[in-house]
Amino acid sequence: MKTQTDVDPAGGHAEGFIHLDRVEKVFDVRKKTGFMRSERRQVRAVDSISFAVARGEMVGYIGPNGAGKSTTIKMLTGILTPSGGRLRVAGIDPSRERTRLAQRIGVVFGQRTTLWWDLPLIDSYRLMHRMYRIPDARYAENLDRCVELLELGELLDVPVRQLSLGQRMRGDIAAALLHDPEVLYLDEPTIGLDVVSKAKVREFLRHLNAERGTTVLLTTHDLTDIEQLCRRVMVIDHGRLMYDGPLTGLHEIGESERTLMVDLERELPPIEVESARVVKVEGPRQWLAFPAAESAAPLVARIAAAYPLVDLSVREPDIEAVISRMYEEKATS
């Protein structure tokens, strides 16, 4: 399997800024097997995973439900202790020095908030200012930057429970960055957001990574997040690392397909065009599947030249489909 390693400026291989060496996490679970009876079972949530992420990289960490993504992130923050292997973040062993590490990392869980529900947004930030003992000047500078880039100005005095999901998510991202962390873990930061909010979050993360060199590990079910933000993606399934490389390579391995949705001026028979096939027609709207590794631009040009095209959009394949194709490929090779 292809693995990227960290290369130090002197030219040799150095330990990654985030470094996992055969890390494991096994949970002991009790399963009821009858009245007053239960059985002990072990769940291997993370199974001998090794990877290195260099400082300043923005990496996608994807996989189906229950694959082991959140467990990995919890070990990287020190919330969970690995059952085996070696793990370091910025040279720190997270489970041994959780408090020291907290000063250097930021975490955003899309499904949960770290903000105080009943307080205005700004009060949560003030509390974090104290909790993290952020020097006043640095706090003011970081807050100003986040307020500007995440468009939070009008929201600072609004209680968190009154914010929309997209506003709350931007508020949470700012909260994770007030203490200037070198690493940001994002677990589903765009889940449930509308198109405009997703675009704002992605734009901000791109800016953060480019301007501040923040190392980002991004967990998502939305492959568009990965496509727009990460040059490198790691795929985990059943606790094991299945792939580590560029997203295009993943599409090639899985021979996955993207979908082009086109709106025509009127109802027409299925479009006939090279390297794509119509999979659905509904009135003047048609859906075409085409290889995910190919650019959509020449396909769109061919359709526009031959058909009365009004509008279009491209949808990425879902992660589950890509991964099941990877398995099919393995089974037949």
Ligand SMILES: Nc1ncnc2c1ncn2[C@@H]1O[C@H](COP(=O)(O)OP(=O)(O)OP(=O)(O)O)[C@@H](O)[C@H]1O
């Ligand atoms: N505290 C726990 N006790 C027992 N089993 C757990 C615990 N936490 C996670 N697991 C199990 O470990 C496996 C991996 O779970 P994990 O939450 O890491 O997956 P995930 O990839 O984050 O999934 P999702 O995308 O659904 O959030 C699952 O089988 C889950 O049931």
